Amino acid sequence: MEQYWGYHLLLDIRGCNRESIKNKAVLTSFVKELVEKIEMKAYGEPILEHFATHNPLAAGYSLLQLIETSSITGHFVDANGDAYIDIFSCKTFDEKTAIDVIEKYFSPEEVSFKFLQRSARHPALT
Numbered sequence: 001m002e003q004y005w006g007y008h009l010l011l012d013i014r015g016c017n018r019e020s021i022k023n024k025a026v027l028t029s030f031v032k033e034l035v036e037k038i039e040m041k042a043y044g045e046p047i048l049e050h051f052a053t054h055n056p057l058a059a060g061y062s063l064l065q066l067i068e069t070s071s072i073t074g075h076f077v078d079a080n081g082d083a084y085i086d087i088f089s090c091k092t093f094d095e096k097t098a099i100d101v102i103e104k105y106f107s108p109e110e111v112s113f114k115f116l117q118r119s120a121r122h123p124a125l126t
Contacts, residue, residue, distance in 0.1 A: 005118040006090040008115070009098060009116075011099070012111075013085065014109050014110040016076070016107065017081070021060065021061065022060075024050075027063060031063060031065045034072065037098070038097055039091075040067040041068040042067055049062055050062075056079055057077075058077065060079075061075070062074070069091040072086070073085070074086070083106065095113065
């Protein structure tokens with residue numbers, strides 16, 4: 001039986017509600033609910049900073065939430081409402097649940113994703 005080092009969900013999200021992705025309080029609530037719904041344990045508070053203000057096409061909030069089993073990261077683009085979110089954890093989680101939380105908070109036009117099972121060779125896994 002193959003054992004995996006971790007599970008990585010990479011999400012490209014198009015056409016989110018722009019008011020939601022520009023609102024730090026909404027983004028904070030989103031990541032806290034996401035952590036809870038995918039049954040992770042947050043390590044500290046989420047870090048949210050508005051970056052790339054020098055480039056209107058890239059400007060938006062970037063997000064980092066450490067979780068006990070790794071991290072959740074994201075960038076939300078003010079100009080077009082797109083978002084890019086990664087969830088990486090050595091503990092399994094349900095990708096459908098994660099997408100449900102994204103849809104609840106951002107009402108995107110489209111969500112595309114890849115779900116990877118990371119399987120680096122590690123002595124503890126063999």
